[in-house]
Amino acid sequence: MPDDFFNQLSDPANFQHPVNVTGQDKNLLFNQLESMLHIREAESCLATGKRDGFIGGPVHLGVGQEAVAVGVAGSLRKSDKVFGAHRSHSHVLAMGADVYRLFAEVLGKETGLSRGMGGSMHLWDKPNGFYGAVPIVSGTVSLAVGAGLAAKLQGSKDIGVSFLGDGAVEEGVVHESLNLARILNAPVLFVVENNLFASHMHISLRQPKASTARFAAANDLPYEIVDGNDAVAVHKAAAKLIANIREGRGPAFIEAITYRWYGHVDWREDIDVGVNRSSGDVSAWRKRDPIRRLADGMIQAGLCNDTFISELKSRTQQTISNAWQRALADPYPSSSALLTRVYASTGENRG
Amino acid sequence: MDNKYNYGTAMLAAFEYLLANYPEVFVIGQGLWSPWYVGNSMTNLEKKFGTARVIDTPVSESACTGAAVGAALAGMKPIVVHPRIDFMLYAMDAIVNQAAKWSHMFGGQASPAVTIRGIINRGGEQGAQHSQALQAWFAHIPGLRVVMPATVADARDLLISSVLSPDPVLFIDDRWLYDLEDTLPPIVEHNLALARPQCLQAGHDLTIVASGYSTRLALNAGQKLTGQGISAEIIDLRVLNPFYPELIVESVERTKHLLVIDGGWRTCGVAGEVIASVVERVSTSCFKKPPIRITLPDAPAPTSKVLENAYYPTVDLIVNCVNKLMH
Numbered sequence: 001m002p003d004d005f006f007n008q009l010s011d012p013a014n015f016q017h018p019v020n021v022t023g024q025d026k027n028l029l030f031n032q033l034e035s036m037l038h039i040r041e042a043e044s045c046l047a048t049g050k051r052d053g054f055i056g057g058p059v060h061l062g063v064g065q066e067a068v069a070v071g072v073a074g075s076l077r078k079s080d081k082v083f084g085a086h087r088s089h090s091h092v093l094a095m096g097a098d099v100y101r102l103f104a105e106v107l108g109k110e111t112g113l114s115r116g117m118g119g120s121m122h123l124w125d126k127p128n129g130f131y132g133a134v135p136i137v138s139g140t141v142s143l144a145v146g147a148g149l150a151a152k153l154q155g156s157k158d159i160g161v162s163f164l165g166d167g168a169v170e171e172g173v174v175h176e177s178l179n180l181a182r183i184l185n186a187p188v189l190f191v192v193e194n195n196l197f198a199s200h201m202h203i204s205l206r207q208p209k210a211s212t213a214r215f216a217a218a219n220d221l222p223y224e225i226v227d228g229n230d231a232v233a234v235h236k237a238a239a240k241l242i243a244n245i246r247e248g249r250g251p252a253f254i255e256a257i258t259y260r261w262y263g264h265v266d267w268r269e270d271i272d273v274g275v276n277r278s279s280g281d282v283s284a285w286r287k288r289d290p291i292r293r294l295a296d297g298m299i300q301a302g303l304c305n306d307t308f309i310s311e312l313k314s315r316t317q318q319t320i321s322n323a324w325q326r327a328l329a330d331p332y333p334s335s336s337a338l339l340t341r342v343y344a345s346t347g348e349n350r351g
Numbered sequence: 352m353d354n355k356y357n358y359g360t361a362m363l364a365a366f367e368y369l370l371a372n373y374p375e376v377f378v379i380g381q382g383l384w385s386p387w388y389v390g391n392s393m394t395n396l397e398k399k400f401g402t403a404r405v406i407d408t409p410v411s412e413s414a415c416t417g418a419a420v421g422a423a424l425a426g427m428k429p430i431v432v433h434p435r436i437d438f439m440l441y442a443m444d445a446i447v448n449q450a451a452k453w454s455h456m457f458g459g460q461a462s463p464a465v466t467i468r469g470i471i472n473r474g475g476e477q478g479a480q481h482s483q484a485l486q487a488w489f490a491h492i493p494g495l496r497v498v499m500p501a502t503v504a505d506a507r508d509l510l511i512s513s514v515l516s517p518d519p520v521l522f523i524d525d526r527w528l529y530d531l532e533d534t535l536p537p538i539v540e541h542n543l544a545l546a547r548p549q550c551l552q553a554g555h556d557l558t559i560v561a562s563g564y565s566t567r568l569a570l571n572a573g574q575k576l577t578g579q580g581i582s583a584e585i586i587d588l589r590v591l592n593p594f595y596p597e598l599i600v601e602s603v604e605r606t607k608h609l610l611v612i613d614g615g616w617r618t619c620g621v622a623g624e625v626i627a628s629v630v631e632r633v634s635t636s637c638f639k640k641p642p643i644r645i646t647l648p649d650a651p652a653p654t655s656k657v658l659e660n661a662y663y664p665t666v667d668l669i670v671n672c673v674n675k676l677m678h
């Protein structure tokens with residue numbers, strides 16, 4: 001049965017309908033819409049900034065996948081510990097990071113989230129519960145288990161959260177982490193964003209079955225397979241699983257099926273998009289736009305109208321553009337930063 | 352037949368030669384069916400030799416490397432490709448505990464003839480986990496041959512020697528060298544066990560030792576130094592383990608000055624090893640000045656361009672150090 005649902009979800013011809021918002025909290029819906037738009041506009045700005053040569057390093061954009069981060073973050077606290085990977089702008093922004101500081105980081109500025117030492121692929125925002133994103137695939141999955149374990153040992157009800165991709169589950173450490181989390185009953189939520197690709201390779205070339213939730217079942221973790229382009233569906237699944245984790249019932253797993261609109265890295269759609277990915281696929285998936293679908297659902301439910309949506313969009317664009325201009329003007333780290341940040345304790349270095 | 356190559360197409364020629372002539376050779380690693388991962392060094396191999404022998408993989412460095420070691424034990428000559436050495440760290444057990452140990456541990460009877468290609472791919476604000484040059488770590492491991500081609504000829508010929516060697520070999524190539532051009536003679540197979548450091552420029556004022564991309568820096572610095580009337584002898588290490596210092600010792604005995612450049616970190620690095628190996632072999636009065644090493648500072652790679660510029664050694668830095676050494 002889960003396989004049937006997965007198969008329906010992985011065909012972009014399905015699930016293009018407006019999100020069903022019945023019974024959902026109104027504030028939550030508006031927050032979700034705003035947050036997704038904010039992330040979309042931020043990443044669109046980064047795409048342009050990369051295209052125009054303002055950004056030196058690689059930028060992995062998650063445009064099209066916003067509902068996953070936003071849907072999960074709605075049930076998280078600032079005291080939770082969230083970990084990500086190379087495609088984590090959405091995760092850190094959904095947790096409440098200042099987009100200006102994200103931009104400054106991507107530009108390598110001293111005012112950035114990682115003080116200009118990390119760029120787009122290495123993000124840190126502890127005050128908002130974001131404990132690190134790094135580009136070694138699955139490099140933070142076991143760390144999230146440890147952060148959950150720490151919360152348990154400290155007697156808090158906080159949880160660890162690991163955002164990972166469908167490619168990441170091919171690394172052995174993910175399976176060790178699922179087993180370890182379960183046997184320790186560590187409070188951790190694994191969120192697999194299954195966008196069907198790991199760089200150029202479609203999942204059918206990498207895994208015998210496309211649904212990664214089978215690994216949750218194998219390790220006895222409760223799991224939900226959800227439409228990753230439906231913020232409400234993601235929210236419902238996350239809220240339920242996270243409540244259980246906080247009650248001490250151990251780790252859980254979400255598989256959210258989604259799709260990235262850009263290529264694996266940087267701003268183009270037609271590069272590194274992969275074996276098996278046609279422009280037809282991309283335009284089909286664009287019809288499952290998580291933002292359009294939530295907006296339509298809210299309009300149908302009489303919560304807002306088209307004018308509201310377009311005003312929200314232009315307000316968001318203004319915020320984003322101000323943040324970008326401000327970050328552009330910021331200073332780079334001084335060259336002493338190269339050596340004084342190697343050890344946290346003393347700032348010592350030996351050249 | 353066009354005999355003009357660059358460092359990348361020279362490796363491509365080696366792959367083509369090996370796949371065409373040795374049915375037991377196969378290639379496995381991430382990105383092999385993608386034109387974006389490994390520059391121009393493996394273009395269209397899967398179309399020429401088939402996806403059964405040129406295998407793109409799941410994101411599973413550990414299993415792929417271990418599987419290659421196992422296939423080698425069973426008579427194949429696999430080449431595992433890691434598009435960045437940083438990603439290869441998931442495969443440490445297969446490389447260090449398994450491949451490097453099996454010959455000795457089983458009385459010389461096991462021959463894990465695997466070639467592991469780890470690419471150094473740094474710069475471009477990629478940062479700490481996409482930039483590492485870890486040759487020193489691996490050169491520390493007895494049983495693992497470590498090869499670092501600096502020239503177009505070695506990119507082709509040492510790759511062939513590595514794959515034909517009955518021993519496990521880590522072959523480290525560097526994306527900053529891929530545009531280097533040269534004209535090459537037809538392929539001749541060489542025994543990797545006989546490969547030694549090589550003098551790329553004769554000179555009499557000082558000896559500069561380097562490997563991989565650092566050798567290119569040394570050669571470029573050598574040209575500038577010639578213009579300043581300083582004659583540098585430049586020796587390229589080629590094979591870091593096992594390490595044969597004889598040629599370097601002989602050179603330093605003549606020049607009385609030694610500068611070593613390595614693209615890795617300073618502490619416990621290749622440069623320190625080269626200097627120690629020379630110092631313990633020459634007379635105490637040999638050196639006119641203490642030897643100098645140029646390495647990365649002991650810090651992870653930064654991202655910000657301004658910091659990257661301060662991080663990586665340059666030709667000018669080398670020229671300045673030589674001037675200090677000589678005056």
Ligand SMILES: Cc1ncc(C[n+]2csc(CCOP(=O)(O)OP(=O)(O)O)c2C)c(N)n1
Pocket residue numbers: 086087135136137164165166167168169195197198199264381410412437438441
């Ligand atoms: C250990 C390691 N291996 C390989 C890579 C290269 N790489 C970067 S992203 C990526 C694909 C990851 O796919 P997935 O986990 O599905 O995330 P997505 O890119 O789809 O968001 C790969 C193979 C890496 N960064 N780290």
Ligand SMILES: [Mg+2]
Pocket residue numbers: 165166167193194195196197198199
């Ligand atoms: Mg993916």
